[in-house]
Amino acid sequence: MTDRITILYGSETGNAEEYAKYLKQRLRSYNLKAKLSTLDGFPLKQLITDTDYLIIICSTTGQGELPRNAKSFMKFILKKKLPHDLFQHLHFTTFGLGDSSYVKYNYAIKKIHARMTQLGCQELSPRCEADEMSPEGVDGFYLEWETQLIAALSQKISIVKQIDDQVVPIPEFKVIMGKSKEDEAKAFVEANTKALSDNSLLPKIYNNLRHGTVFANERITAKDHFQDVRHIKIKSKDLDYKVGDTISLYPCNFDEDVQALLELQPQWLAIADKQLRIKNLIDQEIHITLRSLIKYHLDIMSIPRRSFFSMLWRFCDNGTEDGQREQDKLREFGAFDDPEELYNYANRPRRLILETITEFSNLNIPVSYILDLVPLIKPRMFSIASRPNADEVELVVAIVEYKTILRRTRKGLCTRWLKSLEPGDEIVFSFDKSPFVIDNDSPIIMVAPGTGVAPMKSLIDNLLYQNSTQEMFLFFGCRFEERDHLIKNFWEKVPNLHIMNCFSRDAESKYKYVQDALIDQASLVGDLVCNQNAKIFVCGSSGKMPREVKLTFVEIIKRFLKVDDAQAQLFVNALEDTGRYKEDAW
């Protein structure tokens, strides 16, 4: 029986998705079946017709924004004409993932919770806002929240009892082998075309796919510099992007990795090129070969999460001493009892799903569970670096490659693939619109270390193309003038483009970091912001940089307006709220 429980999640980088998946498995162990979907991917009608208990798990991203796979849901529930008792039949709880060092801490779940309550939802169990910065981490919040949720459900649904955890839950997806000759023929055609655009495994929002051809993939850092950065140009038709928009790319696995995985599970290898029909509760049925499913859709090169292990141990043959030992280990990784164990095995050495399946030699995984175990490949976003035009789009991409603590080389899934692309290669992409607005009068301050310069290039190129006299101040940062000065060949000298270069490893450089240049130019920057209505854009890596840059602006305002810390902070917060301080960090 279905217990009319629905778990919906909004997740940008996969953390909220992981907790949602884990919760579904936990409910299964109490004999409770739940539907699981992204917030945007769930047919909203089913909240009215098929749901009594609703659980929403959602992270906050950007500056207090909703993840991309939750935005349409939010837009829908914010519609003014919705009746205030629309969801009065629903009992619900929410779990937010956030980081208290952000000004808009856990904003997304706060907004969702408030609006769902306005629309009539009743509390099932206490809501929770988890803070990644707290010593107990998100796990600590989750465990307490889950305990309260299960206690609440057990009062509402009489059948709640923990079932024998040796029982393997029914797979989320129905995977059926195609049998007829016609099926085989279809599989052959499919295997020879990527057919990405027809693929309903991808959530709706990613479906507006475009096709282009790579026509340049040039390294713009010195050959002897450790970091490879690419200036990539793609040709296409009828493009309609604007400054600030991003592009989503759909990377795939390399054939040798797919083959290696298939060989580890001989029962998969035997059917790798035959037709599979895959169906779940929400999506349409799709037809695909196992090899293509793995190559184009399954993130076998990602780090395995807890929900992976909490399912995987069931497929470890414990008939031998070695098998029993492996099963115990996998089971341990899948439980909350000792989170350090999982961290030390998977996260710290950045182990991959493919490596895990290699290392546990007693695994025999039924193909029907592959989609329960392995997460889908997520599209990767890149800021567009060219001025809006109909035929071309440019990117500035840092290739991810590093050594783990076990001295193994790791390569980013998408950038490894991008690096391999050659002129003439075809590429599939889609656009993500940004609410970024540029008016044509006030000055613009751009703070952009490294590839953070990509969207600034689009903005600058566009203004130069329009012969605008708008004043532009670019604070660019990198390590060495000679090795990774990405912008070296981007622009000629122009009177209204002022560039402050900061070379952190060049002893003679006037400025080391972008913050140093900002502080050095405090009276200019203060005047631009306070008297000339300047807009500020900060873009780049999501580590310490955005926070330190913001603190620097607080310091500049403090000095310029001769106010105290709190007043300067309020000033900068107000810039953020009115869209004059925009941060894009990844």
Ligand SMILES: Cc1cc2nc3c(=O)[nH]c(=O)nc-3n(C[C@H](O)[C@H](O)[C@H](O)COP(=O)(O)OP(=O)(O)OC[C@H]3O[C@@H](n4cnc5c(N)ncnc54)[C@H](O)[C@@H]3O)c2cc1C
């Ligand atoms: C809005 C937005 C705009 C973006 N714009 C750009 C852009 O213009 N240019 C650009 O280059 N990128 C951009 N990115 C980042 C981009 O989307 C990808 O995340 C990035 O290219 C890595 O993807 P990947 O698949 O190659 O790596 P993945 O396979 O996803 O691996 C990346 C992960 O590897 C780990 N990692 C990376 N380096 C190390 C290291 N040295 N040590 C340990 N672990 C490490 C990190 O956990 C990281 O999350 C943007 C992201 C967003 C959200």
Ligand SMILES: Cc1cc2nc3c(=O)[nH]c(=O)nc-3n(C[C@H](O)[C@H](O)[C@H](O)COP(=O)(O)O)c2cc1C
């Ligand atoms: C670029 C970026 C922006 C973020 N912005 C916020 C924010 O505004 N408020 C907040 O509470 N947390 C913020 N966070 C923290 C995330 O919510 C947190 O890392 C969460 O675990 C991400 O979950 P996800 O992988 O499901 O998206 C941000 C994280 C990143 C990387």
